[in-house]
Amino acid sequence: MSQYYNSNRTRNLYDANSSDLFRLSRGRIDNFLNCPRCFYLDRKLGVAQPPGYPFNLNSAVDKLLKKEFDIHRANGTSHPLMNEYEIEAVPLAHEKIDEWRDSLRRGVTTQIDGTNVVITGGVDDVWVSPTGEFIIVDYKATSKDGDVTLDADWQIGYKRQMEIYQWLFRKNGFTVSPTGYFVYCNGNSDKEAFDGKLEFDIKILPYVGDDSWVERTVLDAIECLKSDDLPESGEDCDFCAYRKAAKEIEK
Numbered sequence: 597m598s599q600y601y602n603s604n605r606t607r608n609l610y611d612a613n614s615s616d617l618f619r620l621s622r623g624r625i626d627n628f629l630n631c632p633r634c635f636y637l638d639r640k641l642g643v644a645q646p647p648g649y650p651f652n653l654n655s656a657v658d659k660l661l662k663k664e665f666d667i668h669r670a671n672g673t674s675h676p677l678m679n680e681y682e683i684e685a686v687p688l689a690h691e692k693i694d695e696w697r698d699s700l701r702r703g704v705t706t707q708i709d710g711t712n713v714v715i716t717g718g719v720d721d722v723w724v725s726p727t728g729e730f731i732i733v734d735y736k737a738t739s740k741d742g743d744v745t746l747d748a749d750w751q752i753g754y755k756r757q758m759e760i761y762q763w764l765f766r767k768n769g770f771t772v773s774p775t776g777y778f779v780y781c782n783g784n785s786d787k788e789a790f791d792g793k794l795e796f797d798i799k800i801l802p803y804v805g806d807d808s809w810v811e812r813t814v815l816d817a818i819e820c821l822k823s824d825d826l827p828e829s830g831e832d833c834d835f836c837a838y839r840k841a842a843k844e845i846e847k
């Protein structure tokens with residue numbers, strides 16, 4: 597077993613009777629929507645799917661973008677991309693910005709009434725409009741032919757991510773613009789040679805979020821965890837197809 601995976605985890609399991617707070621990240625809410633069964637196996641019983649391994653190049657792009665926007669945050673100025681896209685805002689300077697960006701240990705959080713569950717999310721950035729409205733921003737990096745868009749079915753996860761962050765900030769009492777932005781970096785692989793450099797085209801894609809589904813979904817996820825019954829599987833899951841096929845052969 598690799599150092600990254602424990603197939604029988606005994607920590608961070610949901611226990612409705614515990615007085616300890618139980619952190620449920622926005623990514624786990626997404627897992628619940630995709631398949632309640634795997635969500636339950638993971639969060640309640642400690643048997644999770646093997647993780648994806650870190651996308652270090654994407655992380656490097658995120659880190660550099662953060663540094664770049666931080667310069668404008670410190671100066672109270674708009675980034676040139678914001679001017680190009682006529683977005684009237686500046687990167688938010690707030691004492692908690694680093695806490696909100698720390699998805700692993702802190703993040704933006706809200707505890708659900710009557711439960712020990714705390715929903716958490718780590719934003720990439722928050723901008724602020726002249727009227728004080730928060731604007732949620734997410735950085736994305738890819739390398740593909742043609743323009744980046746938000747049109748593919750699988751990008752529903754990006755949209756949900758944005759909507760959960762918008763909900764979390766509203767739960768914390770902030771006014772949040774329904775329009776968030778994806779700062780989308782597309783690595784250009786059409787160059788004559790690599791030459792040790794990867795250049796990116798950067799676009800800002802607006803997205804109008806609707807967080808009306810979030811609260812209900814969070815409550816459903818908690819109910820799922822409280823239940824003693826293993827929930828049904830999601831549909832069209834490649835992992836399940838693999839598990840079934842392997843089980844048949846091993847009989």
Ligand code: SF4
Nearest residue numbers: 631634829833835836
């Ligand atoms: S369908 Fe099966 S393998 Fe896929 S996420 Fe659900 S329980 Fe896990």
